[in-house]
Amino acid sequence: MSETTQEGVLAKFATPLIILATIIWGSSFVVMKNSVNVLPTFWLLAIRFSFAALVLGVVFWKRWKLLDRQYLIGGTVMGFCLFLAYAFQTFGLDLTTSGKNAFFTAVYCVIVPFLYWAIARRRPDRYNVLAAFLCVAGIALVSVTGESATAFNLGDVLTLVGGFFFACHIVAVAKYSEGRDIFLLTTLQFASFALFSWLGALFASPAPDPAVFNGGLVFSLVYLVLFASAGALLFQNIGQKYTAPATAAVLLSLEAPFGVFFSILFAHERPTPLMFLGFALIFVAVVCSETKFSFLRKKG
Template sequence: MSEKTENSVLARFASPLIVLATIIWGSSFVVMKSSVNVLPTFWLLAIRFSFAAIVLAVVFWKRWKLLDRQYLVGGTVMGLCLFVAYAFQTFGLEQTTSGKNAFFTAVYCVIVPFLYWAIARRRPDRYNVLAAFLCIAGIALVSVTGENATAFNMGDVLTLIGGFFFACHIVAVSKYSEGRDIFLLTTLQFASFAIFSWIGALFASPAPDPAAFDSSLIFGLAYLVIFASCGALLFQNIGQKYTAPSTAAVLLSLEAPFGVFFSILFADERPTPLMFVGFALIFIAVVCSETKFSFLRKKG
């Protein structure tokens, strides 16, 4: 397949791939919750992304001929941002519910315009500011309802920090993917992510008990490697490269409701009515930030 034909095919399926990625991520919150209860965080991330990098490196081995310094820089920056984001998200997941973890992570969609302001000097408009206040209100409702009715627990705070670095990752992907092969760049991203994770695992976390690797954990890890990493993250990078930013951001925000859906379906979580109001406000904030409610205005 020629490069032009490949780009045409990827562009055609970019939006459906992003939606598929959000479905996979929504289900992966439950898998991550069970896996993080068994493996130390850094060990879980190191194992997951080491195997993910190996899988992509083998599948796309012909693309290694494109490797140069810019690919190494881009892959390392993307991997570092994603590593920090996942580390905070996973540490947060140890102390909060998978449903709340899914929604707080989605806040990155609102943060992105402000990051672009800092980097590209493009000031956010009134819709971005409105979205920020809607998001804060939604977070407040979610965090003060349910069994753990406190302003913020540490798991929520860590997850929000992770959301900020997910926004950094989105900015990095937009910057480094332009004019470059997204498959090689994603492989290098996974490889650098794995290296950072192993450093954390060796110096900050005790080695897991070999007996912990039972069939249930191995199945969970396989799901995270093949679907949540090789599949979903690659789909996200493709989507960002070939889909308009506003469309991609709104589609990526579907991760949050899918996360709650799978938490209710498989993890026996029971969100309260006020929590649902908070979730709705966060979703509206994402839509406001990325579409500016253009679909509500009459076309001239």
Template sequence: MSNERNIARPRAGLPGWGWKLALAGCAAIWGGSFVVMKDTLDSIEPAWLMTIRFLLASVVVGALFWRRLRDNLDASHLAMGALLGLAWGTAYVVQNIGLDDTTPGRNAFLTATYCVMTPFLNWVVARRRPGLTNVVAALLAIVGVGLVALGDDLSLAMSRGDWLTLVGAFFFAVHIVLVARFSSVHDVMTLTVVQLVVGALVALVTALALGETPPAPETFANPDVLVSLAYLVLLSSCVCTVLQNVGQAHVPPAQASLLLSLESVFAVVASVLFYHELVTPRIAAGFGTIFVAVLVSELLGGRRRKGAEDDPRA
């Protein structure tokens, strides 16, 4: 789930449709990561998994962009990157603890509600009043979550994991608002590396506070665990972060947000195919309503967010 902008637009030869395809590829990778994380949680507890993932990703991204770090790392980048990492790390940790007690599809679509929360949080921080489309999107999201949450007898069927996922979505929205304020005057990749390091520290503190058991050394001898970690670190964290940041320099913000919001759709497809998640007509209607809320918020509401870069996670 970060949406930092590139200050210096990269020189790249891909046509516009190529960058759009790259952003859709990021959404597909992130969608698949919900199933990958769900399986990996059987071997590594949630906060420890996030600690390992973010720490390794920070090493890789830091090595790739060490010149940017050398030229730009100062007290301001450290402070702003730390705030981003605190919000982003909290969002991921809470989301993944929630994933341990819900299905990948529900986790993905409930997480997608951050798109709807963002304009209202931005109203508090930047005094930009949400438009009518934002209100409509919020109402649609509430209806969609209600369809997902209510059982067949109309009783509340939200698990602890579902509630935690909504809390994680809130912190993703906080992160997006902070990025909009910090990224225009800071180097994006420097902020990203600091964010990854602080996110790892947030996850580590959480693991220790919750008393989670560190993974045993033999856990990493399991080929399935190594493949999952490679997917989460190299593809989901490193490759997607770079593609997202570069791609957003070539794709209009509203289109980029829409393409990246496809993550929730890919997550449900992957969950049905690989996790055998049962999607009833009522839950499918809830997913669809949430996705329509995201479309309304990003396509119509995005026209009012002049110059804003409101795209999900790093």
């Protein structure tokens, strides 16, 4: 397959790849919650992204010939933003509910259009802004209901900070992926993420007891490495390369409703009318972002 043909195929499947990533992440919330209860945060992230970088580095070994200074800079910046995002989100998850963690992470929907405006001088249109606020409102109804609707706490604050750095990561991908091989860039992103995590693990977290690495934890780690990291984050980066940052942010927010859906399916959570209203708002937000409601306007 020629490079031009490959670019065309990837661009065509950009939106489905982002949505597939959110489905995988939605299914991983329970796995992540169980893992963070056993492993210190930095150790979990270090192990997860070291193996993810190794997997992509081997699979895409032919891409290493493209490596230069700009790839190293781009991969490091992307990895650092993602490291901060995951670190704050994971620490937050340990101190708050899964639902609130999903919701407060989703503030990046609102931050991305304005952050991209500040960095790239590309002003968001009214549909980008409307979609972002509809999306956050929908996620609030889906995620923060019932037992999740508890008082604001430190875990929520940490999660909000994580949401900001997720927005930084989305903008960084948009900036550094332009004209570059996304497979090599993602591999370098994982490698730098792993390096920062190991620094945190060695200096800020005690080593875990080897006895915790039982069959259940190993299975969880394999799932997080192969699907939630090497698979989903690669899909995200590919999709983002061919999608406007504001639109990508709204599509990525589907992680929250998918997380609730899998909780209903496998953890026997009970859906509420507010959840269904939230799903409807998120659907309208995605339609708004993707189509700008062009089908409602009369064609001249």
